[in-house]
Amino acid sequence: MGEPLKAVLFDLDNTLTDRTKSIAKYSEIFLEDFRCQLVEPVTSAWLVDKILTVDQGGYGGHEHRCHLLSELPIWKKTPTPESLLAHWFSHFPHCPVAMEGLYDMLEALKRKGLKLGVITNGKDHVQRAKISALNIESYFDCIVTSGEVGIKKPAAEIFHLAVGKxxxxxxxxxxxxxxxxxxxxxxxxxxxxxxxxxxxxPWPSGVVQSSSTIKGLSEIVPLVFKK
Incomplete structure (x- = not known):
């Protein structure tokens, strides 16, 4: 990797957390809380598919997702998008499921003496709640959220801020x-x-492909220390 490395920084959603599995966990709470308002029983798999369609990996927009959920043909009494949004923020931050290999990777990097941190877009209390629910705060030397610093990725400033910390x-x-x-x-x-x-x-068409790619967290340690 060139220069000697002293730290690894991570994105949060769909990097340290498995967002699909986290949404599946949230859907069980959703179905229980809204059970009496549904026209007929709805399976968790069906609901997860609908949420994933509008969630777009976390980039679909919270308000847009909740508006579309309120329009699904499943309701006896349709909840407002605002109530669905409140439910999401009350429960989803406490439903993260660790990406496969997360804990082994963090342990391995710490044993190598590297500093670790997180840079994530999102509300500060929401993103920190996910990290807390995974019980991984102690691994990190810095956690930078766009909600806290007022800068979003891909702006270089948020990366420089974390590196400076x-x-x-x-x-x-x-x-x-x-x-x-x-x-x-x-x-x-x-x-x-x-x-x-x-x-x-998906990788955007017309954008130069990454020069360094992995498919799972288990690949990060050998790649970081590749000579």
Missing amino acids: LGLNAEEVVYLGDHPINDYYGAYHAGLKAIWLEGYL
């Missing part, structure tokens, strides 16, 4: 995320060594 230079830090633009190219243009986690969002 670690007391390092950009070229000493690797960043891993699933979004081709917000994560990979955001980090790349900020001077970090960027890695794309493939399989969750």
Whole structure:
């Protein structure tokens, strides 16, 4: 990877968390809480499919997702999009499911003596609740959310802010995320060594393909220390 590495920074959703499995976990709560308002029994698998369709990997927009859910033909009494949005923010942050290999990866990187951190777009209390629910706060030397600092990925400033909190230079830090633009190219243009986690969002046509790609968290340790 070139220069000696001293830290790895991560995206959160669909990088450290498995968003599809997290939505499946949330759907069970949703069906229980709204059971009396449904026309007929709805399966969790059906609901997960509908949520995933409008969620778009977390980039579909919260208000848009809840508006479309309120229009599904499943309601005896249709809840307002606002009530669905409130339900989402009350429960989804506490439903994260760890991405496969998460804990082994964090342990391995810490044993190597690397600093670790998170850069994530989203409301500060929501993103921190997910990290807390996964019980992984202790692994991180910094957590930077767009909601806290008022800067969103792919802006270089949010990457530089996190690197500064670690007391390092950009070229000493690797960043891993699933979004081709917000994560990979955001980090790349900020001077970090960027890695794309493939399989969750399509690579945009007409954009130069990433030079460093993995398909699972188990690949990150050998890639980071590749000579």
